[in-house]
Amino acid sequence: MERLDHFMARAIAAYYARPASPFGRAGDFTTAPEISQAFGEVLGGWAAVTWEMMGRPDPVLLVEVGPGRGTLMADALRAVSEVAAPFRAALRLHLVETSPTLRDQQRRMLGDAVAAWHDDLSTLPAGPMLLIGNEFLDALPIRQFIRREGAWRERFLAEGRFVEQPAEMTLPTEAPEGAVQEVGEAAQAVAAQLARRLATQGGAALFLDYGPAESGFGESLQAVRGQATGLDPLAEPGSADLTAHVDFAALARTARAAGAAALGPLPQGLFLQRLGLMTRAAMLARSRPRLAGEILSGAERLVAAEGMGRLFKALALCDPRLPTLPGFDPA
Structure with a gap:
């Protein structure tokens, strides 16, 4: 048994x-980075602005958990290279990935941009950190x-x-x-571990996943x-x-008990619109008129309530000394 x-x-x-x-x-499922490159780009922008709020630490760890093929991070790095060069120079990219198959795909996608791969959070170097996890928590056991x-x-x-x-x-x-x-004991353990680190070493973690706002x-x-x-x-x-739905309320409670601040959860559609995803998609559509319909429909799928905009949520855990992070301030 x-x-x-x-x-x-x-x-x-x-x-x-x-x-x-x-x-x-051609696979079993399609995640947001595969639907729209604007997704990774605006999350790269989110990380850059949050780094500014942290006081521009150099170096700073940029970590992705469950990075898939590396698509999200490739888009994020391209965007910050163009608009936030000081952040790009300061960041050290670390990926938390246990699958040898996916590590090979990430290596092909990201090359020398990756400082190191890790089996879990425990081997990440010390220091200020920005972490992104897209559809990571839903794959943790319950x-x-x-x-x-x-x-x-x-x-x-x-x-x-x-x-x-x-x-x-x-x-x-x-x-x-x-x-x-x-x-979700595994997800709560991740939240507690991150919260303790963020509260003492600085930084923020952003999760986008699906599930109810309340337990x-x-x-x-x-x-x-x-x-x-x-x-x-x-x-x-x-x-x-x-996979299973993420209990965001339980994760927020766990993080706060461990000393971090928790922002959200917010509907993913609202969060991404606040980050300017639709504006970025419109820019991409204008630059690629033959693909304009596909670009705009992909972005709309991420923010629309009938698509992924309502079921998916955004939750941030951070150093409690930081101001409200991008996307979580209604103003």
């Missing part, structure tokens, strides 16, 4: 170790609990199906029969393969990407 989060960790590691790339139209006859039971796996055992974790006492509570009951575990959802997440471990 295996706990769900242990099963997920094993299945996700096997999935991302495969030689085939999961990204893009535990699931279900309410049965006035008590919580935890879901384990045995022979490819769920089995339930009495829960040892303290959970809300008021819950309807059959309610499912998901707990609540509900089952969100899903498998994605070939652009299709609705698959059995327990079948054929390693053949599909396993």
Whole structure:
């Protein structure tokens, strides 16, 4: 018998170790950097402005967790090279990536721009840091609990199906029969680790991912393969990407308890519009008239409520001494 989060960790590691790339139209899913280059460009601008707020430390770590093929960071570096040369000179790029296959793709995309790769956050050098994580938290393992006859039971796996055992974790006492509570211990550990570092060494972390703004009951575990959802997440471990909604409220609470400030979550559409994504997309469209429709429709997909603009959220964790970060100030 295996706990769900242990099963997920094993299945996700096997999935991302495969030689085939999961990204893009030919892969299993498409992420924001693959939809619009303006996404990475405005996040590069966000990092540059935040660096200014930090007092322009030199050097400063620019870190991406779960960097995929390196598309987001390639766009971000190109943008800051053009408009924020001092930031580009000061930054040292570090990527947190466990997959050898994806590391090879990132090496081809980014080349000598990468100072080092890391298996986890613990080996990053000390010092001020700016961290970006796009669709990183949703791929971290979760535990699931279900309410049965006035008590919580935890879901384990045995022979490819769920089995339930009495829960040892303290959970809300008021819950309807059959309610499912998901707990992302791995994501909360990341939030706590980052918060402690940011509060003492300075900097900020920006996460964009999908999930509700407030904690609540509900089952969100899903498998994605070939652009299709609705698959059995327990079948054929390693053949599909396993994800779950991010509990942003829990992460914000965890970060604040560890000494950092937490901003958001905000709907991704609102956040990206405040950063000027649609303005940048319009500029790209004017410079490439043959691709204008594709460029504008891609950007609209990222900000529209019926696209990714509402379900996806932006959450920032930062040194509490910093002013309100770009995109989180309504003014």
